[in-house]
Amino acid sequence: GQQLNQSPQSMFIQEGEDVSMNCTSSSIFNTWLWYKQDPGEGPVLLIALYKAGELTSNGRLTAQFGITRKDSFLNISASIPSDVGIYFCAGRGGNKLVFGAGTILRVKS
Amino acid sequence: GAVVSQHPSWVICKSGTSVKIECRSLDFQATTMFWYRQFPKQSLMLMATSNEGSKATYEQGVEKDKFLINHASLTLSTLTVTSAHPEDSSFYICSAPGGPFQETQYFGPGTRLLVL
Numbered sequence: 001g002q003q004l005n006q007s008p009q010s011m012f013i014q015e016g017e018d019v020s021m022n023c024t025s026s027s028i029f030n031t032w033l034w035y036k037q038d039p040g041e042g043p044v045l046l047i048a049l050y051k052a053g054e055l056t057s058n059g060r061l062t063a064q065f066g067i068t069r070k071d072s073f074l075n076i077s078a079s080i081p082s083d084v085g086i087y088f089c090a091g092r093g094g095n096k097l098v099f100g101a102g103t104i105l106r107v108k109s
Numbered sequence: 110g111a112v113v114s115q116h117p118s119w120v121i122c123k124s125g126t127s128v129k130i131e132c133r134s135l136d137f138q139a140t141t142m143f144w145y146r147q148f149p150k151q152s153l154m155l156m157a158t159s160n161e162g163s164k165a166t167y168e169q170g171v172e173k174d175k176f177l178i179n180h181a182s183l184t185l186s187t188l189t190v191t192s193a194h195p196e197d198s199s200f201y202i203c204s205a206p207g208g209p210f211q212e213t214q215y216f217g218p219g220t221r222l223l224v225l
Binding site for chain 2: 003030031033035040041042043044045048050088090092095096097099100101102
């Protein structure tokens with residue numbers, strides 16, 4: 001099925017560093033969502049974006065809904081060991097979500 | 110955020126048997142729920158949309174007779190994997206819409222199925 005282009009595929013960073021990941025699509029979406037998934041668990045919603053150009057923060061997380069409605073980025077500032085996991089972007093078209101392939105984040109303490 | 114639960118969290122079964130997975134919205138009602146399948150190190154693949162009071166809508170390539178979905182009430186959807194085979198082993202996750210505009214989806218914790 002359709003997927004978003006999410007990059008990078010994986011990151012291995014030093015604790016305290018900032019992290020940036022993004023998603024792009026050839027289609028327009030009305031909503032962009034960012035999720036984190038820990039091993040053996042379901043995805044947990046981090047940030048929801050509803051309007052083009054919207055910039056939203058949740059603690060150390062910041063995400064933006066691209067002005068073209070075809071992209072979004074997620075930044076994590078001052079990473080900590082518990083940030084490890086897989087991060088997924090998802091775009092909502094109609095009532096279904098389209099997911100990116102995920103970004104695996106590893107943090108070296 | 111809205112809470113979605115799944116039961117069981119993991120199940121092991123023999124080939125040929127059927128397995129039922131429950132998905133419940135705990136503090137809200139959901140006329141629609143979604144069932145996903147996830148293989149190791151891969152993204153989530155939508156299998157079907159569960160609709161309360163009507164038939165589920167299946168994605169292309171998903172066998173409706175293999176994966177039976179019943180949305181029995183406004184808080185419960187079930188997925189039954191019929192005549193399970195080893196290739197059905199996977200991580201199954203459900204979700205329900207929520208948020209101020211019903212445009213976010215809240216996911217259950219997932220069910221790990223292993224078919225021997």
